Amino acid sequence: MGNNSSNSRRDFLKSAALIGGGAAVGGCAVTSSNLASHPSHNDRTRGWLRFIWDKATTPDDWGYREDLELPWGITLPRGEINWTEDGVGPHPWWDQYTGAPMLSYPRFDLADTSYGVMLMADQTPAWREVYTRIMDELATRHTSYWAAIDWNTFIGPSPERANYTALNAPGYQAWPERVRGNYDRPGWTANGVEPWGLQPDPIGADGNLFFRGWLNLILSIYKYVSGDDKWERPWEIAGYENERFEWTQPRVVEHVHQEYLDHPEGPDCENTKIWPC
Numbered sequence: 001m002g003n004n005s006s007n008s009r010r011d012f013l014k015s016a017a018l019i020g021g022g023a024a025v026g027g028c029a030v031t032s033s034n035l036a037s038h039p040s041h042n043d044r045t046r047g048w049l050r051f052i053w054d055k056a057t058t059p060d061d062w063g064y065r066e067d068l069e070l071p072w073g074i075t076l077p078r079g080e081i082n083w084t085e086d087g088v089g090p091h092p093w094w095d096q097y098t099g100a101p102m103l104s105y106p107r108f109d110l111a112d113t114s115y116g117v118m119l120m121a122d123q124t125p126a127w128r129e130v131y132t133r134i135m136d137e138l139a140t141r142h143t144s145y146w147a148a149i150d151w152n153t154f155i156g157p158s159p160e161r162a163n164y165t166a167l168n169a170p171g172y173q174a175w176p177e178r179v180r181g182n183y184d185r186p187g188w189t190a191n192g193v194e195p196w197g198l199q200p201d202p203i204g205a206d207g208n209l210f211f212r213g214w215l216n217l218i219l220s221i222y223k224y225v226s227g228d229d230k231w232e233r234p235w236e237i238a239g240y241e242n243e244r245f246e247w248t249q250p251r252v253v254e255h256v257h258q259e260y261l262d263h264p265e266g267p268d269c270e271n272t273k274i275w276p277c
Helices: 002-021 043-057 106-123 125-141 146-153 209-226 249-262
Strands: 235-238 244-247
Touching (some): 043 106, 043 125, 106 125, 106 146, 106 209, 125 209, 146 235, 209 249, 244 249
């Protein structure tokens, strides 16, 4: 039974990685020219690995600042992207631009990057130290203040409710007339609205399901490529106004599991927006 369970988890993670990362690192596959020697990466994949290594190991600032402005992803105009690193906020090469207003936050790049790392680790397991370092850097960023920047800064109802249209609010055409002007669009996490009130812990909150789901995926891939239990031991997550909360990966899993037991209709991602079972 233990082996079957282990294989099931392994197969699930690998299938997720194939879907999420296959397009980016398709060159991971062994070619006919190296089947007779040993598994390796082609030039394209080695290039991706170098870029991922540089992104992960280059220091940048995902921490709390008292004067931190709202991230532009939800409604603010972006203007031209400034690719110069100024030391304030995540480095511009972490994708904060794709899929606005719901996915345009750098934490989604952390999860998407992890898929490719797992594929490459299966191909060249002897490079475990490299993959472990990368995954640890991704996981560390996903416990920072900026990882939950939407939950930590989108407090209460959206101030833009009266300005929503089909052009700036996904699904607006399907909203009942009675909620228009009195409803937050997808992407506005609405921490603090009733009946939940302000919940400073982005993992322990009733909403924000997607945040802890992607975090758990990254921690699982870390364990998969490293064999190390670092994230099964206590660590801290940064929440509202940088309040710190202690968690372990097993506790995150237990919390998500209990949420689905308590809410068979599905827990909330943004408050008032459930993710169905």
